[in-house]
Amino acid sequence: MARIVMKFGGTSMAGIERIRSVAARVKREAEAGNQVAVVVSAMAGETDRLVGFCREASPLYDPREYDVVVAAGEQVTSGLLAIALQAIGVPARSWLGWQLPIHTDDAFAKARIGTIDTAALDESLARGEVAVIPGFQGKSVDGRVTTLGRGGSDTSAVAVAAAMKADRCDIYTDVDGVYTTDPRIVPRARKLAKVTYEEMLELASVGAKVLQTRSVGLAMKEKVRVQVLSSFTDADAPMADTLPGTMIVAEEEITEVERQLITGIAHDKNEAKITLTAVPDKPGAVAAIFEPLAAASINVDMIIQNIAHGSASTDVTFTVPSADLARSIEALNQGREAIGFGELIHDTRVAKISVVGVGMRSHAGVASTMFTTLGARGINIQAISTSEIKVSVLIHEDETELAVRVLHTAYGLDAEEAA
Amino acid sequence: MARIVMKFGGTSMAGIERIRSVAARVKREAEAGNQVAVVVSAMAGETDRLVGFCREASPLYDPREYDVVVAAGEQVTSGLLAIALQAIGVPARSWLGWQLPIHTDDAFAKARIGTIDTAALDESLARGEVAVIPGFQGKSVDGRVTTLGRGGSDTSAVAVAAAMKADRCDIYTDVDGVYTTDPRIVPRARKLAKVTYEEMLELASVGAKVLQTRSVGLAMKEKVRVQVLSSFTDADAPMADTLPGTMIVAEEEITEVERQLITGIAHDKNEAKITLTAVPDKPGAVAAIFEPLAAASINVDMIIQNIAHGSASTDVTFTVPSADLARSIEALNQGREAIGFGELIHDTRVAKISVVGVGMRSHAGVASTMFTTLGARGINIQAISTSEIKVSVLIHEDETELAVRVLHTAYGLDAEEAA
Structure with a gap:
């Protein structure tokens, strides 16, 4: 017997016919002798x-009432x-959120889950009942309804799985797993059998829209084994524990043989590039740029500052989410005097391409392969940023598909031809 | 300062524009210095x-989940x-129902309100907040969501008014008060300024669809002053305490001058007549008829049994709600052997006309005026039943409008011509 959390998204719940097919899938897990909680x-x-x-x-609605x-x-x-x-x-x-209850903080409309009481839930599961739990909702300290922010149901599922010490948290979605890259761009992309939390975080945050980023972070913290599965395979398909989805696990659960140098290649066209020219090359100048953006809660991603040669000023380039571009420009123009820049140049026709893999920790040359491969195709790199398990470059958005394809081949990720 | 409960039905809440106009109406009551709870x-x-x-x-849904x-x-x-x-x-x-909470019994989908905790509500009202309370819902003893059955929001409003000792419970509806009879039948029907709980119960249960019957019973028990008002008069109309709605009050609140012999005339076409012929005229025979109907939870209304003259059998006639006719016939046919009747004759083309008024307690001749008036127009009376404040007759449904009109005139209820 295992304890399993199954999570179904809005497409799976759209109408009674689909809810019935979700029920059939849940039934098979329950009848296999598992204790099952379903988050919807x-x-x-x-x-x-x-x-x-x-x-x-x-x-200007009150977020407390919005949550209700x-x-x-x-x-x-x-x-x-049910x-x-x-x-x-x-x-x-x-x-319901207030019945378990799922305790959250008081950040209405974007609450964070604290603890989940499982006493009643455990009893119910022990009686052989399937527990059906609405995602996205909880109860604040003073007994009001809270919600977790859009996409919060993934986080609810992981939090419930952690609280009930589930063996697995199965996220049924409209893709059937995590791929080495977007299969619409690279038909020979391969579905990954396993991916680490860290890799999934990088892949999710750079545009592989499979799981909400926050849920992956929580799964990593709580060591919840998450499986991404398709909700569209028919109900007679094999059960989840034999289904070929993608398991998101800790690094030590991936054997040496399974380990790849590079796990996947992500792309993200939702960033905009801003360049401020002739920024004074003096202490505090960069802080003056990013302080007003932080005050406006705008996430700045890639930042490049070239060393100024023989001049008292330099250019600073960075990216922000496209949706925040207008607000960023406004904030920077308001701070113009304090920053003292020359021109503000912006460009939304950019794409960020990221190569992700825990294997690069122990292998040199990953970044160099990336630059060489792109250079050989004449793709100009506008900015670079790196983390321990990721190398990202900013390029012209028209070259997105080309870049993804050549990198997918260069890192040996292409699936073999069907036999 | 007064404490007021305002209740708005589904038509008043249908869309944000209408909710805004409800808000404007609530604002005027609050700004007049009243403590206001709104039930929606x-x-x-x-x-x-x-x-x-x-x-x-x-x-065959689980009523506990239906309530959720x-x-x-x-x-x-x-x-x-809000x-x-x-x-x-x-x-x-x-x-919400679980937040106050509104405690109910465990009769899911048709729960009855027990007590309502008002500590938090009182504090909120004292802070000058308007409390917005969803009607129709509560919380069971074991902490589950309950609902009160269709139309239950009127009952919620009256129960909240009783619990918070409100000075008045204003029910905003799509009619602007209680009339002496249906104004679509009798254009000269008059709006009643006041009506007693008992009269309202009789009028509501015989087809004057203004308030849910259960809410009137609760208001009578808890001595809540209920006012029926139109939600369609514009928001600049005078405030509720000066609006010409109908107050539903205890009998002693109606002065001698205000008191009428007859308050109103109701009609109900939703009954069906059943006659069982040749029922044995012996002890227990009538019980054998009504026992299976009671077991099927069918409300039998008018019952007529003629004395059998020189015969060992008699005919028994009674009415049931039209919606229950098929189930009634089935139940009676199953009990045919035990009852021992000859034929089962049924007729849905009947109407019940009721004359209601607390004044008839102290005045003779009300029933006799009814029979004479109908007889003079050639309207045949198929059955009669009476209570302390009501006389009802069953007639052919084609004669409904005629009967209501002639009775309205006969009891002096017609409004005077506009001056």
Whole structure:
């Protein structure tokens, strides 16, 4: 017997027919003798509808009341899945955020989960009931409804898995696993059997939209084994523990044989590049640039400052999320006097390409292979940033697909031809 | 300063524009220095949508999970009204059924309210906040979501008013008060300024669809002064305490001058007549008829048994709700041997006309006026039943409007011509 958390997203919950097929899948796990908790999202589109109501009622809505409104979406699907499970003979009951409860902090609309009481849940599971838990919601210290922010249901699932010491947290999504790169760009991309938390964090944050980043961080912290699976394979497919999804695990769970130098190549077109020219080359100048951006809660990613040769000023280049470009420009222009820059040049036609792999810790030459490969194809590198397990470069967005393909081949990631 | 409960139905909450106009109305009561709690229904159509999901998931849905699903509708509108109130400068917060809490029994999907904790509510009102409370929902003894059954929000409003010792419970609805009869039938029907709980109970249960019957019973028991008002008069109309709605009050609050012999005339076409012929005229025979109907939870209304003259058998006639006719016939046919009747004759083309008024307690001749008036127009009376403050007759449904009109005139209820 294993303890399993299964998480289903909004597409899987969109309508009773799909909820029934989720129920069938849950039934097979339960009938295999497992203790099962299911975490569900709202029906696809429902959260947008509820958020729209709040915005229409007041653009400056109270996040405490917003949470009351939007938490209703998952409440509905959790009750419906419990009904659908009972209808096929599986004992089940829903546990709302305030019922377990799932304790969170008071950061309404973007709350963080603290502890989860599992006493009642454990009893229910021991009785053989499937527990159906609405994702995305919790209860604040003073007993109000909280939500975790968009995409928070992945985090709910991982947190529940950690609290109930689950053997596995299966995230059913509209892709069937994590790939070496985007299969729409590289048809020979391979599905990864295993990926480490660290790699997944880098892949998720640079555009491999499989799991919410925060949920991966939590899984790493709590050592929850997460499996990404497709919710679209039919209900007669093999069970989750034999399904060919991707397991996200600690590095030590990946054997020497399984270990790759490079795990995957991600791309992200949602960044914009900003260059400030003629910034005074003196102490405190760079701080003056990034202080107003931080105050506006804008995440700055890649930063390049060239050493000034024989001049009292230098150019500073960095990237911000495209969605924050307008606010960034406004913040920088307001700080113009304090910063003392010449021109502000911005460019949204850029893409960030990242090569990710824990193997690069112990292998030199990964970055050099990247630069050589791109250079050989005439792809100009506008900026570079590196972490322990990642090398990222900024290029012109028109060259995204070409760059991903040549790098995928260069690092030996292409799948072999079908036999 | 007064304490006021305001209740708004689904039509008033159907969309943000209408919720804004509810907020404007609430604001005026709050700014007049009153402590205000607002009880809201789900958006019109939303409860039907959620009930539809449950039925689709399983016709034999678990009522505990059904309650989780359908309670979401009022949760959404309570959060939205709180946001809309804050947007116009009125401090407000929502209090869900489990947060106050509103304690109910465990009769899921048709729960009854027990006590309501008002400590937190009182503090909130004392701080000058408007409390927004979702109607229709509560919390069971073991901490699960309950709902009160369709139309339960009226009952929630009255229960909240009783618990917080409100001076008045204003029910905003799509009619602007209680009339002497249906104004669509009798254009000269008059709006009643006051009506007693007992009269309202009789009027509500015989088809004057203004308030849920259970809420009137609760108001009578808890001595809550209920006012029925229109939600469609514009927001600049005079405030509720001067609006010409109908107050539902205890009999002693109605002065001698205000008191009428007859308060109103109700009609109900939703009954069906059943006659069993040749029922043995012996002890226990009637019990044998009604026992299977009671077992099937079918409410039998009017019952007529004629004395058998010179025969060992008699005919028994009674009415049941039209919706229960098929089940009634089935139950009676199954009990045919035990009852021993000849034929079962049924007729849905009947209408019940009721004359209601506490004044008839002290005045003879009310029933006789009814029979004479109907007889003079050639309307045949098929059955009669009476209570202390009501006389009802069963007639052919085609004669409903005629009967209501002639009775309205006969009891002197017609409004005077406009001056």
